[in-house]
Amino acid sequence: MTxxxxxxxxxxxxxxxxxxQAVATQDFQxxxxxxxxxxxxxxxxxxxxxxxxxxxxxxxxxxxxEAYALQKEESxxxxxxxxxxxxxxxxxxxxxxxxGRIAMTxxxxxxxxxxxxxxxxxxxxxxxxxxxxxxxxxxNRDDA
Numbered sequence: 001m002t003x004x005x006x007x008x009x010x011x012x013x014x015x016x017x018x019x020x021q022a023v024a025t026q027d028f029q030x031x032x033x034x035x036x037x038x039x040x041x042x043x044x045x046x047x048x049x050x051x052x053x054x055x056x057x058x059x060x061x062x063x064x065x066e067a068y069a070l071q072k073e074e075s076x077x078x079x080x081x082x083x084x085x086x087x088x089x090x091x092x093x094x095x096x097x098x099x100g101r102i103a104m105t106x107x108x109x110x111x112x113x114x115x116x117x118x119x120x121x122x123x124x125x126x127x128x129x130x131x132x133x134x135x136x137x138x139x140n141r142d143d144a
Contacts, residue, residue, distance in 0.1 A: 006048040010055055013041030013062070020065070028069070035065040053096035057105075060088035064109060071112070082113035100129030 004012070020034035039062030045055035067081035086109035093102045103126030110119035 003048075004044070006045050006052065006055065009041045009045035009048060010058065013038040013045065013058060016041065017058075017061075028072075032065070032069045035062055035069075038062050039066070051095060053092050053099065053102070056088065056092035056095055057102055060085050060092055060105065060109070063088055064105075067109075067112065079113050082109050083115065085109040086113055086115065086118070098129060098133075100126045100133055102126075103129055 016034045016038035020031040020038065023034070024031035039059060042055055042059040042062050046052070046059050049055060063081060063085035067078055067085050070078035070081050086106055089102055089106035089109055093099060093106060096102060103122050107119045107122035107126055110116075110122055
């Protein structure tokens with residue numbers, strides 16, 4: 001039996017995320033378990049292709065979901081998980097350095113980790129990139 005491919009892991013993780021989102025308001029623990037399973041798929045997708053920013057970012061999002069769950073439980077480990085999610089966002093950003101959305105997500109993770117200077121810096125990067133992205137979109141629209 002062959003190991004599932006990058007794309008198969010990514011699709012499986014995305015399907016589990018959709019399930020988690022569907023049940024999150026009714027059964028948070030089930031949603032958390034689904035997010036954890038999705039995170040494993042995103043980890044394997046990232047491992048299969050460490051140069052792919054989407055897999056790296058989806059893994060960061062799975063860690064954010066776990067950080068949120070730990071925060072909701074008032075666990076001291078929440079700060080560590082937020083910091084891990086921030087580091088994973090930074091890795092995803094390294095793979096896609098023009099992505100303002102990833103930078104803004106890193107800012108949020110740093111904020112929740114209590115790393116306010118890093119949060120401020122990442123927010124500035126994200127705002128700059130998103131402003132450039134918006135200007136480019138407007139220019140393309142004007143050119144059309």
